[in-house]
Amino acid sequence: MKKNIILMGPPGAGKGTLAKQLISLGMTHISTGDMFREEISNQTELGKLAASYINAGHLVPDEVTIKMLQNRLAKPDCENGFLLDGFPRTLAQAEALEGMSKEINRPIETVISLTCDEEELIKRISGRRVCKVCGAPYHIVNMKPKQEGICDKCGGELYQRKDDNVESLKVRLQHYTVDTAPLLSFYSKKGLIVEFNSLVDSGTLFDEVKKFLLS
Ligand code: AP5
Secondary structure (H helix, E strand, O other): OOOOEEEEOOOOOOHHHHHHHHHHHOOEEEEHHHHHHHHHHOOOHHHHHHHHHHOOOOOOOHHHHHHHHHHHHOOHHHOOOEEEEOOOOOHHHHHHHHHHHHHOOOOOOEEEEEEOOHHHHHHHHHOEEEEOOOOOEEEOOOOOOOOOOEOOOOOOEEEOOOOOOHHHHHHHHHHHHHHHOHHHHHHHOOOOEEEEEOOOOHHHHHHHHHHHHHO
């Protein structure tokens, strides 16, 4: 099975939803967005700094993000493979990751790129709700919880992320186009990119990606 995977795609493409399904294959899911949101909820200095960028849709500065990821990759639960969701997002982060993965002797084996049109991204982001307790993602139309406002998995309260508004989303999409999309050619030159259309239901997408990873 392929290990040490990067999951790429614009905001709302379904990276987090897919990553949470892929955990069943035994990989450790590392989402830099989730890590920042945890720091924000714990009101740490890093959280306060990150919130000032995230809420407006901007990227958190590279040096802060790279250091946080470096510490995370050094943890023992990454030994059986990791799934990076939301990192790298800039060329500086991709280059730093090259160094880090060499150091820990866990090279990136594949980069899954999720594609989705902008109209659908806007619909997904504006209708997204997330569990405050376990982080499970829902959608008010596409992926409704059984009971409105309550997580099916843990009974936690569902909320709307502060950066899930039209203004922040425009900025996030712009950052994706300018800073992150160029990484597709960076990884394509290394022969690592595999593209999946995420305009299918989440169960179908999971089956397709799982089949590829196990092949
Ligand atoms: P992050 O949390 O990584 O956000 P993002 O990349 O904008 O991605 P999203 O979480 O919005 O979307 P997703 O693709 O995971 O979609 P999801 O599965 O939830 O980062 C947040 C912020 O942190 C960044 O803007 C930045 O400020 C900062 N940050 C993080 N990493 C950084 C880095 N490396 N450098 C600098 N700054 C960084 O799905 C979306 C919705 O669609 C859900 O409602 C879901 O239910 C629904 N859905 C999902 N899949 C499907 C499907 N197949 N069909 C129908 N509906 C679906």
